[in-house]
Amino acid sequence: MRRIAIVGAGQGGLHLALGLDPGRGYEVTVHAARTPDEVRAGRILSTQVMYGPALALERTAGLHLWEAGTPRMGSLRITTTDTTVTAAFDEPAQSVDQRVKTARWLELFEERGGRVEYGTVGPEQLERIAGAHDLTVVATGRGPLSELFGRDERHSPYDGPRRTLAAVYVHGMRSLPDAPGPQLRSSPAEGHGEFFTMDGTSFDGPCGMLLWEAVPGGPLDRWQDLPGNPDAVVERSLELLRTHAPWEYELCAGMEPTDAGAALVGAVTPVVRHPVARIAPGTYVLGMADAVVVNDPVTGQGANSAARCADGYLRSILAHGDAPFDRTWMLRTFAAFWEHARHSVTFTNLLLAQPPEHMRRVLAAAAEYPEIAHRYANGYADPARFRDWLLDADRADAYLAAVTGRQVTDA
Numbered sequence: 056m057r058r059i060a061i062v063g064a065g066q067g068g069l070h071l072a073l074g075l076d077p078g079r080g081y082e083v084t085v086h087a088a089r090t091p092d093e094v095r096a097g098r099i100l101s102t103q104v105m106y107g108p109a110l111a112l113e114r115t116a117g118l119h120l121w122e123a124g125t126p127r128m129g130s131l132r133i134t135t136t137d138t139t140v141t142a143a144f145d146e147p148a149q150s151v152d153q154r155v156k157t158a159r160w161l162e163l164f165e166e167r168g169g170r171v172e173y174g175t176v177g178p179e180q181l182e183r184i185a186g187a188h189d190l191t192v193v194a195t196g197r198g199p200l201s202e203l204f205g206r207d208e209r210h211s212p213y214d215g216p217r218r219t220l221a222a223v224y225v226h227g228m229r230s231l232p233d234a235p236g237p238q239l240r241s242s243p244a245e246g247h248g249e250f251f252t253m254d255g256t257s258f259d260g261p262c263g264m265l266l267w268e269a270v271p272g273g274p275l276d277r278w279q280d281l282p283g284n285p286d287a288v289v290e291r292s293l294e295l296l297r298t299h300a301p302w303e304y305e306l307c308a309g310m311e312p313t314d315a316g317a318a319l320v321g322a323v324t325p326v327v328r329h330p331v332a333r334i335a336p337g338t339y340v341l342g343m344a345d346a347v348v349v350n351d352p353v354t355g356q357g358a359n360s361a362a363r364c365a366d367g368y369l370r371s372i373l374a375h376g377d378a379p380f381d382r383t384w385m386l387r388t389f390a391a392f393w394e395h396a397r398h399s400v401t402f403t404n405l406l407l408a409q410p411p412e413h414m415r416r417v418l419a420a421a422a423e424y425p426e427i428a429h430r431y432a433n434g435y436a437d438p439a440r441f442r443d444w445l446l447d448a449d450r451a452d453a454y455l456a457a458v459t460g461r462q463v464t465d466a
């Protein structure tokens with residue numbers, strides 16, 4: 056039996072834990088800060104939109120348990136004061152309340168014979184855990200334990216949050232009358248941030264989900280004084296929508312929070328960390344997902360990346376057989392994940408900066424040319440698809456010129 060400890064029972068840690076079944080020779084202990092009932096009774100954790108490729112990984116692992124009852128967002132619609140872009144996703148996106156999902160996954164892990172230890176793991180306890188296991192994976196998300204992993208300055212351009220975040224789950228949010236079905240809607244407000252609406256599922260079935268991404272100090276950043284209770288977030292959202300996105304106000308006017316924990320207010324500092332931490336002489340732990348690569352949610356990458364990370368780490372563990380999980384194996388395992396994650400980081404940080412001129416040109420062209428809109432919308436599912444155009448201004452302009460037949464000039 057190979058003894059594996061996974062610290063952190065969220066999107067990434069549980070996906071990995073559920074893949075390491077005892078029948079394959081793994082004895083897995085998950086360290087969970089909260090019980091399933093505590094998770095269900097708590098605040099929302101995310102808006103967790105997942106795109107086709109990440110959903111496919113969950114489906115293959117037998118973990119996409121809410122697929123049938125969850126709205127399938129078939130398209131992306133971006134609306135600004137002067138333009139609208141709509142494009143179909145090749146595969147639908149879905150969002151399942153992480154309170155529902157991770158609470159059930161944790162129960163499932165226990166039902167299948169996995170061992171769970173409840174409580175928050177501190178650095179000293181981690182040293183004991185790592186000493187007693189063949190492999191210890193730290194999957195604690197943005198929790199403080201991630202500070203054990205050194206910051207990778209090369210990929211961490213920001214030392215503080217670029218957005219203030221507010222999210223709330225609601226009943227009563229309407230779709231656009233001309234929408235072909237559930238949509239992911241985005242309303243960027245030039246220089247001030249973004250507003251998103253999604254269709255997802257929570258405890259009592261389908262619901263709407265709202266996410267504000269406010270540039271700190273700007274007119275959308277009206278969240279810091281709020282207690283974060285769902286009624287207050289709904290009320291403040293309507294106030295802001297009336298002025299900044301009246302087209303959304305029309306659709307959201309009748310909304311009400313789904314439950315007492317249906318809101319969160321906060322901020323995320325984007326950071327990439329070194330994936331392996333030495334916690335005692337000769338003892339190393341491996342970081343996964345948000346513990347080592349944190350993106351602002353503006354591009355909806357984190358939960359998708361966590362699923363990819365879990366799948367990649369699982370395959371790397373299985374392929375390693377009985378060989379030791381040493382530092383070299385850990386670095387190699389992370390490197391394979393980073394091949395994907397680095398594009399999510401670059402894409403997200405591009406949108407978080409003052410959006411570059413070429414992004415404006417892409418959106419303007421996308422409003423006119425369905426081919427460009429389609430290529431842009433479907434890059435969210437795998438930002439590696441942006442590598443050859445959007446992430447580089449010259450290549451993006453070359454692509455626009457090829458499709459539109461027009462010379463591209465700076466505004």
Ligand SMILES: Cc1cc2nc3c(=O)[nH]c(=O)nc-3n(C[C@H](O)[C@H](O)[C@H](O)COP(=O)(O)OP(=O)(O)OC[C@H]3O[C@@H](n4cnc5c(N)ncnc54)[C@H](O)[C@@H]3O)c2cc1C
Nearest residue numbers: 063065066067101102103104176196198344345357358359
């Ligand atoms: C407002 C918001 C909206 C978002 N929207 C999206 C989106 O639309 N699409 C998307 O893909 N991503 C989105 N994300 C990001 C996504 O939710 C995360 O990236 C993803 O959940 C990360 O998974 P993880 O397993 O690394 O961490 P988490 O899912 O955060 O899990 C970490 C777990 O570790 C536990 N833990 C922490 N510290 C300890 C400790 N010391 N001991 C024991 N347990 C511990 C926590 O309680 C938690 O259960 C959003 C995030 C936010 C904040």
